[in-house]
Amino acid sequence: MSSTTIDHRPTGVLKFGGSSFASAAHYRDVAAHISARVEAGERLVVVVSGMPGATEGLREIARSIDPGVSVEALHGVLPLADTIGAGLLRIALRSKGVDAVMLHGDRTGLRSDGTRHKAATLTGFDPGPLQEAFTRAPVVVLPGGQADDGGGTPAWLGKNSSDLSATALAGALGLKTCEIYSDVNGVYDADPRLVPEARRIPALSYEDVVLLGRHGAKVLHPEAVRTAQRHSVQIVCRLNTGEFEAGSVIDGVGDGIGVDAVIIDARSVVAEFGTSSEAELALAALESAGVSVSVPDWPGRHLVVVNGGFFDVRRCLDENGLTGEITEERMVTEVRSGHPVLHVAPTEASALDWGHRLHADLRDRASVPA
Numbered sequence: 001m002s003s004t005t006i007d008h009r010p011t012g013v014l015k016f017g018g019s020s021f022a023s024a025a026h027y028r029d030v031a032a033h034i035s036a037r038v039e040a041g042e043r044l045v046v047v048v049s050g051m052p053g054a055t056e057g058l059r060e061i062a063r064s065i066d067p068g069v070s071v072e073a074l075h076g077v078l079p080l081a082d083t084i085g086a087g088l089l090r091i092a093l094r095s096k097g098v099d100a101v102m103l104h105g106d107r108t109g110l111r112s113d114g115t116r117h118k119a120a121t122l123t124g125f126d127p128g129p130l131q132e133a134f135t136r137a138p139v140v141v142l143p144g145g146q147a148d149d150g151g152g153t154p155a156w157l158g159k160n161s162s163d164l165s166a167t168a169l170a171g172a173l174g175l176k177t178c179e180i181y182s183d184v185n186g187v188y189d190a191d192p193r194l195v196p197e198a199r200r201i202p203a204l205s206y207e208d209v210v211l212l213g214r215h216g217a218k219v220l221h222p223e224a225v226r227t228a229q230r231h232s233v234q235i236v237c238r239l240n241t242g243e244f245e246a247g248s249v250i251d252g253v254g255d256g257i258g259v260d261a262v263i264i265d266a267r268s269v270v271a272e273f274g275t276s277s278e279a280e281l282a283l284a285a286l287e288s289a290g291v292s293v294s295v296p297d298w299p300g301r302h303l304v305v306v307n308g309g310f311f312d313v314r315r316c317l318d319e320n321g322l323t324g325e326i327t328e329e330r331m332v333t334e335v336r337s338g339h340p341v342l343h344v345a346p347t348e349a350s351a352l353d354w355g356h357r358l359h360a361d362l363r364d365r366a367s368v369p370a
């Protein structure tokens with residue numbers, strides 16, 4: 001995608017994750033923050049996710065109607081959560097007296113290849129819709145995670161892809177930063193919901209954050225980070241409430257240094273195969289489905305792990321004629337100076353214990369002077 005200058009040039013791209021919209025009060029707080037920025041003279045693109053659990057709620061309903069529902073059919077349903085979210089934020093903005101235009105998923109200017117058997121891939125950007133919208137209002141709200149499929153219908157960019165919409169738009173608009181708002185003000189050295197002792201990492205490289213995401217840290221969408229990297233867009237993580245304080249910053253500055261962190265991937269799916277050749281076939285099938293996969297080294301076992309969850313591994317294996325067994329195991333990844341060390345814990349509970357121990361070790365190492 002090339003950078004594009006448009007009239008009434010936007011001054012910022014702000015993405016609010018689903019955790020920003022847990023209640024009506026949250027919508028009002030976010031609208032107040034945007035209102036203050038507009039009063040200060042800014043013109044903002046606001047990328048919106050659905051309310052917490054909304055996307056997964058839709059998936060559950062679809063599955064209760066048809067347990068074998070196809071990914072293609074889900075493309076028509078899951079993005080609606082974010083579309084509703086954008087509409088609700090626009091209502092909150094209007095109630096604060098802020099003029100805002102809403103663009104639907106096929107009118108954001110983001111173009112995709114229209115793939116529907118897995119997440120669609122972004123292919124380009126048309127500045128027209130945003131350009132026109134900014135002639136009418138200083139704020140444009142749009143749903144994350146979707147792009148025109150080439151035929152005037154939104155295609156889904158996959159789970160957690162609102163981040164991707166935001167960094168892609170910031171890059172295409174030639175902005176230097178992209179603000180990502182969530183219930184944590186940054187990237188921590190472990191999930192702070194699971195490890196209360198986790199510490200925020202003030203500055204990270206794109207490589208660090210891609211690595212964390214690929215091993216199951218649900219913090220930023222890896223392709224969103226790659227897209228920011230391609231456009232040299234700095235990602236600024238901000239809290240989605242209170243003073244909306246800024247936290248971690250992600251850019252190319254720290255490349256090559258490498259973080260220390262622990263990832264407890266409670267949603268990981270560990271599949272075991274009878275032979276190494278079957279495991280290799282599974283790896284290829286899962287990779288072509290577009291999910292993050294890792295291969296732990298365990299002598300005598302043939303394991304393939306899908307990180308991050310939200311993917312029907314059994315179905316993918318069945319469709320490819322593979323008979324692997326899905327185990328109860330979970331993945332814990334220790335990242336040391338940017339290098340992942342993979343551990344497979346017997347259960348989710350033991351993964352949590354193991355993750356806490358690894359994080360305590362990490363803290364001990366950090367407190368010992370070099």
Ligand SMILES: Nc1ncnc2c1ncn2[C@@H]1O[C@H](COP(=O)(O)OP(=O)(O)O)[C@@H](O)[C@H]1O
Pocket residue numbers: 016017018019020049181182183184186187188189190191192193194212217218219
């Ligand atoms: N290393 C990490 N640093 C920060 N947050 C993390 C990390 N790993 C996992 N998370 C989780 O990511 C959550 C934010 O992502 P998410 O729930 O998708 O929020 P949003 O809906 O705002 O996008 C945090 O609440 C936290 O539990």
Ligand SMILES: N[C@@H](CC(=O)OP(=O)(O)O)C(=O)O
Pocket residue numbers: 016017018019049050055056078079081082144145158159160161162163
């Ligand atoms: N509908 C998307 C939106 C998204 O990216 O969510 P969040 O920004 O809350 O992670 C999803 O749940 O996949």
